[in-house]
Amino acid sequence: MLEKATDRSYGMCVGKSCLLLQFTDKRFQPVHDLTIGVEFGARMITIDGKQIKLQIWDTVNIIEMSFNLCISYYRGAAGALLVYDITQRHTFNHLTSWLEDARQHSNSNMVIMLIGNKCDLFARREVQKEEGEAFAREHGLIFMETSAKTAANVEEAFINTAREIYGKIQEGVFDPTNEVNGIKIGPQHANPRTGERPSSSAEKGGCC
Amino acid sequence: MSVTNDWDVDGLIMNCDGTNIIEFVVQLEPVTKEEEGEDGWCVIEEGGCDNFELISIQNDSIIVTIRSKEHENSSLLQKATNWLHGSVSSNHQTPCLSRSEFKNLLDKDGRLINENKFRQYIFDGGCDSIIRKQVWCYLLRLHNDMMTNNDKELYFERAKEQYEMLKQSWRLRQIQEDPSILALVSLIQKDVRRTDRTVKFFSDMVAPILYVTRDEHLAYAGFCSLMRYMSSVFNPDGVLMKKRLNLLKTTIKAIDPELSTKIEEFDTGNMMFAYRWLLLDCKREFPFKNIFCVFETLWSSLPLHCFDCSNTDLAANDLCPHYLLSSSVSSHEDMVSTTLINTQFRTIPSISVTLFESRSPSSSPTKQFPITTIPLCHTTTSFFRSITFPPAKSTSVTTSRSSSISHPILSESSSSQNLHSRTSVDSGRGATEVDEMQGDDDEQQQIGIPFISPLSIPLGKWLINFVNDIDDDDLNCSMFTIFLCVAILLQHRQSIMQFNDNHLNDDCDFVSCFFTRMVRQHDSHRALQTARHYFKQYTIFKLRLKHLLSAQTN
Numbered sequence: 001m002l003e004k005a006t007d008r009s010y011g012m013c014v015g016k017s018c019l020l021l022q023f024t025d026k027r028f029q030p031v032h033d034l035t036i037g038v039e040f041g042a043r044m045i046t047i048d049g050k051q052i053k054l055q056i057w058d059t060v061n062i063i064e065m066s067f068n069l070c071i072s073y074y075r076g077a078a079g080a081l082l083v084y085d086i087t088q089r090h091t092f093n094h095l096t097s098w099l100e101d102a103r104q105h106s107n108s109n110m111v112i113m114l115i116g117n118k119c120d121l122f123a124r125r126e127v128q129k130e131e132g133e134a135f136a137r138e139h140g141l142i143f144m145e146t147s148a149k150t151a152a153n154v155e156e157a158f159i160n161t162a163r164e165i166y167g168k169i170q171e172g173v174f175d176p177t178n179e180v181n182g183i184k185i186g187p188q189h190a191n192p193r194t195g196e197r198p199s200s201s202a203e204k205g206g207c208c
Numbered sequence: 209m210s211v212t213n214d215w216d217v218d219g220l221i222m223n224c225d226g227t228n229i230i231e232f233v234v235q236l237e238p239v240t241k242e243e244e245g246e247d248g249w250c251v252i253e254e255g256g257c258d259n260f261e262l263i264s265i266q267n268d269s270i271i272v273t274i275r276s277k278e279h280e281n282s283s284l285l286q287k288a289t290n291w292l293h294g295s296v297s298s299n300h301q302t303p304c305l306s307r308s309e310f311k312n313l314l315d316k317d318g319r320l321i322n323e324n325k326f327r328q329y330i331f332d333g334g335c336d337s338i339i340r341k342q343v344w345c346y347l348l349r350l351h352n353d354m355m356t357n358n359d360k361e362l363y364f365e366r367a368k369e370q371y372e373m374l375k376q377s378w379r380l381r382q383i384q385e386d387p388s389i390l391a392l393v394s395l396i397q398k399d400v401r402r403t404d405r406t407v408k409f410f411s412d413m414v415a416p417i418l419y420v421t422r423d424e425h426l427a428y429a430g431f432c433s434l435m436r437y438m439s440s441v442f443n444p445d446g447v448l449m450k451k452r453l454n455l456l457k458t459t460i461k462a463i464d465p466e467l468s469t470k471i472e473e474f475d476t477g478n479m480m481f482a483y484r485w486l487l488l489d490c491k492r493e494f495p496f497k498n499i500f501c502v503f504e505t506l507w508s509s510l511p512l513h514c515f516d517c518s519n520t521d522l523a524a525n526d527l528c529p530h531y532l533l534s535s536s537v538s539s540h541e542d543m544v545s546t547t548l549i550n551t552q553f554r555t556i557p558s559i560s561v562t563l564f565e566s567r568s569p570s571s572s573p574t575k576q577f578p579i580t581t582i583p584l585c586h587t588t589t590s591f592f593r594s595i596t597f598p599p600a601k602s603t604s605v606t607t608s609r610s611s612s613i614s615h616p617i618l619s620e621s622s623s624s625q626n627l628h629s630r631t632s633v634d635s636g637r638g639a640t641e642v643d644e645m646q647g648d649d650d651e652q653q654q655i656g657i658p659f660i661s662p663l664s665i666p667l668g669k670w671l672i673n674f675v676n677d678i679d680d681d682d683l684n685c686s687m688f689t690i691f692l693c694v695a696i697l698l699q700h701r702q703s704i705m706q707f708n709d710n711h712l713n714d715d716c717d718f719v720s721c722f723f724t725r726m727v728r729q730h731d732s733h734r735a736l737q738t739a740r741h742y743f744k745q746y747t748i749f750k751l752r753l754k755h756l757l758s759a760q761t762n
Binding site for chain 2: 013033034036037038039040041042055
């Protein structure tokens with residue numbers, strides 16, 4: 001009976017905040033406060049010997065937030081993690097509308113990573129890995145299954161997204177001098193090893 | 209009336225009943241040094257007389273505040289003007305309203321004698337947890353000042369009946385799998401499971417109310433009231449939230465430009481970290497045990513009508529007393545006191561509104577503070593130009609200099625020599641205090657004093673933006689929250705100012721990450737003190753503005 005109810009597009013606990021916490025703090029908090037508005041995390045990573053700072057926005061469901069907020073979420077984002085819960089089919093069903101929304105408001109080059117979270121709960125799996133892969137292929141996204149609880153693939157998900165963004169910078173797709181793209185070059189003198197430093201809202205977590 | 213010499217002033221003061229304000233218009237005539245003291249006037253020395261104080265407002269008007277006699281409580285306006293000329297220090301923590309004090313505020317039948325006084329108490333210091341349930345019933349307008357103990361009992365009974373009925377109908381709809389109810393149930397369950405787990409099974413805004421009332425139906429009724437005030441904040445169009453965010457930005461800029469610049473520099477999200485603060489009235493920013501005092505202070509600052517149901521939205525699923533006690537919901541009607549049914553609920557203005565109205569010459573007939581003469585002929589802009597704020601009286605300095613009275617409003621130009629020569633002397637002293645206090649930051653931090661900075665606040669310039677919105681409800685209902693947010697920011701001023709682009713390995717060097725991690729960890733006591741301080745300043749400014757505008761239209 002309640003399953004029907006959650007079929008509405010509200011209150012999805014797919015684990016966005018937990019993913020972020022696992023990535024920034026390397027810990028798992030089974031019950032997390034319901035996110036209101038947006039919460040923030042940041043971490044330094046190294047790709048090809050270059051130090052890169054990721055600033056990550058942990059957002060509420062797109063559907064729940066107001067229009068104004070929605071616009072500022074996307075502005076200046078270089079990448080997005082689109083998260084669904086493999087144990088809740090309806091979270092997967094909403095991916096299409098979220099994707100449309102994200103593409104409409106963001107930079108067309110924004111890197112989007114599709115994440116099937118809670119893969120430790122394989123016994124309760126409702127969405128097969130193949131379905132996720134197919135969806136990602138169809139829409140040109142990168143795909144991974146993760147578990148914020150066991151930390152499986154969490155590092156990889158964020159780092160691969162950053163790597164992809166970095167690749168686009170190298171290819172010249174992103175202009176790192178234009179902050180609208182969500183990328184900011186760090187001061188060269190401050191850290192000689194730093195080449196490009198996606199800093200300004202490099203990644204923003206998102207949800208269906 | 210015309211006052212020509214000291215004796216007239218004495219007479220006026222003697223005839224004052226202790227709650228009045230006398231405002232003088234001074235006709236300025238050039239006086240030479242030699243003539244001083246020969247015209248029947250003498251300058252009243254500070255401390256020479258103990259029941260009144262003078263402050264110069266503008267070049268041609270002076271306010272005399274009559275201090276209340278001992279054992280007599282001062283009026284709101286007195287408190288405000290006392291504050292205005294610096295005699296109320298912000299370090300002085302008003303004790304919370306105790307049970308016996310609260311009892312004294314009720315008449316023998318349980319009616320609240322003076323709602324404004326009651327609200328002022330709560331605003332200044334909150335209340336004892338023993339009486340919190342009753343206090344919140346008043347603040348959330350489940351009780352009003354006309355309700356007797358019997359009325360209150362009856363209200364509780366009816367609210368319970370009505371709530372049980374509502375609950376049954378929701379249950380029924382849930383069993384019938386009504387999709388809208390099912391969606392709500394699931395939404396609520398998620399909310400409840402994931403917020404305030406220390407206090408089991410509640411969600412953000414209802415949790416404190418349920419904790420205080422310990423009563424499901426009262427919590428529901430209180431929550432309905434609260435939502436009358438808050439629903440527009442939650443409106444999906446985001447209009448009010450956007451307004452609040454902008455207000456916070458402009459306010460912090462006006463109060464502390466340096467901090468504002470630093471935040472802009474290190475916050476890529478356009479102050480989005482404050483979204484939750486503004487949406488939930490800072491509910492998540494303080495430890496749960498401290499949120500009660502925060503909420504009651506905030507609620508007592510709001511205009512009463514925020515919580516009242518208007519006649520148009522009397523919905524059956526709302527438990528407002530107006531509806532429950534005047535409708536024929538049950539058959540106890542004869543028990544309701546007749547005044548309650550027949551009288552339209554009197555709207556009692558908020559603290560700030562009271563101040564405005566009492567100062568406005570064209571105000572309601574119930575004007576409490578007669579003003580002898582009405583001064584002011586300046587234009588609005590020049591009025592604002594001429595205003596500087598007094599050095600904030602924060603602890604260490606105040607205690608050591610409690611004898612000095614600094615003039616809050618320093619005239620820009622002084623064409624008189626008489627009283628105004630004193631003003632300029634004091635303005636010099638005020639400036640020195642500012643300098644000294646700004647150098648005292650470290651000392652202030654050490655002894656745990658609310659950090660109030662900077663000390664001279666160009667709020668006037670900022671407030672002029674609101675000349676057209678002086679009665680704007682959104683503004684009136686948001687300002688305390690805004691100041692609370694400002695207070696939180698100021699609490700962490702030192703940390704924010706130290707943010708440095710070179711801290712590459714520190715993953716918290718952005719303002720937004722910093723505040724994400726500070727959830728429920730801010731100091732509510734200090735934040736409230738700072739917020740009260742600014743709110744009073746804001747209130748006085750609005751009062752002056754309103755007064756000025758009405759004087760102009762006359």
